[in-house]
Amino acid sequence: MKKTVIKIENLVKRYKDLIAIDHFNLQIEEGDILGLLGPNGSGKTTTINCILSLLSFDKGSIEVFGQTMRPDSYDLKRQIGIVMQNVAVFESLNVYENIDYFCGLYITDKKLRKQYVEDAIAFVELDSFRKFYPKKLSGGLLRRLNIACGIAHKPKLIILDEPTVAVDPQSRNKILEGIVELNRQGATIIYTSHYMEEVEQICTRIAIMDCGKNIAIGTADELKKMIKNSEKISIEMTPVSEADKKNILTLPHVYDVSYDHGQLLVQCSAGRHNLVHILGYLQQHELSFGRVYSELPTLNDVFLEMTGKELRD
Amino acid sequence: MFLHEFVYELKRVLRQKEELFWVLLFPMILGTMFHFAFSNLSNSTEIFHTIPVAVCAEEKKENQAFFQVLDALSQTKDTPFLSVTRTDWETAKQLLKDNSVRGIFFAEENVTLTCASLDSSDVNSTLAIEQSILEAFLKEFLSNNTVFTKIVSQNPEKMNDILSLMDNRNIYGKQLTLTESNLDNVVQYYFNLIAMACLFTSFPALQIALKNQANLSALGARKSISPNSKAISVAAQLLSCILSQFFCLTVNVLYLIYILKVDFQTSLFMILFTCFIGCIMGVSFGYFIGAIGQLSEGTKMGILICTSMLCCFLSGLMINTMRSLVKSICPFINVINPTVRISDSFLTLSIYGINERYFQNLFALLLISVIFISAGCLMIRRKTYASL
Secondary structure, three states: OOOEEEEEEEEEEEEOOEEEEEEEEEEEEOOOEEEEEOOOOOOHHHHHHHHOOOEOOOEEEEEEOOEEOOOOOHHHHOOEEEEOOOOOOOOOOOHHHHHHHHHHOOOOOHHHHHHHHHHHHHHOOOHHHOOOOHHHOOHHHHHHHHHHHHHOOOOOEEEEEOOOOOOOHHHHHHHHHHHHHHHHOOOEEEEEEOOHHHHHHHOOEEEEEEOOEEEEEEOHHHHHHOOOEEEEEEEEEOOOOHHHHHHHHOOOOEEEEEEEOOEEEEEEEOOOOHHHHHHHHHHHOOOOEEEEEEEOOOHHHHHHHHHOOOOOO | OHHHHHHHHHHHHHHOHHHHHHHHHHHHHHHHHHHHHHOOHHHHHHOOOOEEEEEEOOOOOOOHHHHHHHHHHHOOOOOOOEEEEEOOHHHHHHHHHOOOOOEEEEEOOOEEEEOOOOOHHHOOOHHHHHHHHHHHHHHHHHHHHHHHHHHHHHOHHHHHHHHHHHHOOOOOOOOOOOOOOOOOOOHHHHHHHHHHHHHHOHHHHHHHHHOOOOOOOHHHHHHHOOOOOHHHHHHHHHHHHHHHHHHHHHHHHHHHHHHOOOOOOOOHHHHHHHHHHHHHHHHHHHHHHHHOOOOOHHHHHHHHHHHHHHHHHHHOOOOOOHHHHHHHHOHHHHHHOHHHHHHHHHHHHHHHOOOHHHHHHHHHHHHHHHHHHHHHHHHHOOOOEOOO
């Protein structure tokens, strides 16, 4: 049976009249890569700060590795690594020194620390930049340094708060691959982002947040199954009559039909051969059409259906 | 842990070029400017130069006594008091007009002095001083001449007594020096300069406060979640900062003493010891400002620069008489102004040596430092925040 790494119950955090976290519950098991997905301002970072005991909260409880997290829980803190949303490194220390400094806050044994620092440099592939000062690094390399500083001490729990913001695609892929590798090495990971593709790509479980609430939690497939939409079919064609729309709506599993900007959009619930049925209808009624697209639902569709708004709003 | 923080803080501070500029280079540049601006100041005001004068009188009407005195005063070995040009009245006037002489003595029976008229702007000039000297000289001569003439005419037998009396003229006032010191007034500017440099050590200390508070910087947040006591971490950083800044101040003092040849009239050890106390005060001041509230880094830096410059201004860095002015209007400002305390410590050392006033200044500086550091620690001791 997997151990519970983090257990949050009924967490409430207010900023005067604004409720930032609203009775939030979450349980993270050992070995998870949990994605905290939500738009900006949904409460992801606030939740992280509460877990780390940086922020005080109004109600609820947070347990890390089975113990209540407090500001002076040094034994717990020793097992946690954090990669901040904002790059937090010293401008006047070079890459090696930055990693060594932060690693030294956790590891006192010099020999072991040296090994850990070398491992971290190798992990983020900054070996040829070890003497570089942060201002000489590109945005992507700087993010990688930020990650190295957070994980060099080989923590059991790693919290990454939007580590790929403003990062080029190549560096982003490196970072994502690195996170999966850290998990493979045994670390439990909390990954916050508002990029659904990233979360879907690397996370074993996903919690969707909005307005400080945990809307849904599960694997990507489980979340997608929670919504009605399971296939979205777009067909380029000339305007369709209202009668044809009504007829398409009667086809099996179709629950919504609309026409916009030269495209017929058909929403289908779970079921097989949806595309075959629709194309069959168009041919039968001699309705000419161009390109056809069939899309499976994304996490954005999940979010849209659950909250009535886009994830990227 | 302490050593780890100490070493890395040392590296950080000594690599911060902007901060090093203010503590290391700026005082050197300012000191060099002082050197060039003030080096001739004491020479021009304190070293006596021979005063050129013209003397004219019609033949056979010359005042023999006056001419004898002029001859005596213009023929001394070292720097003669007067350089005398005997000429006619018209030539003398031309010489005066050309500023070749400072005055014309018309030396017949009545001796008179003619000088060039002065503008209000010349009141404190060398010319005005020289004219005053000539006027005083003439008054002295006329007074003595009158005395001699009267004695010769009324009691000629007492002439010898009078001459011996005048040779042994008694001065009833006595000049006493309180110290062995012979301090140049210009050195006061250098003392204020070092005091300013001590205050500038507050800049890196401000960063220590900022980088240890989770609500002020991402670095602060990262450090706050590390498994270490904030008090130990901050103590190591402050100590490191004090030592690195003291090193910079030492370089400054050595530059002033050995390169610019500033004579502080006290031992190097005492100067450096006072700098060390000043450095503690500066660092604690910066730490205190950095710990105040949730203001941005730019705002805090602005407050720090404004406060530092105000303290320096009120201590007399820009205007030498400012400290006296503040003392007469609101003496309490001088009591709490750290720059005044540091500068006064140097001044006390150089004039009186180590005395009660010196220790009072040191005590005040240490007390201010303790208050600043305690208040700073109280403000950043918090480990959880209501908002970040």
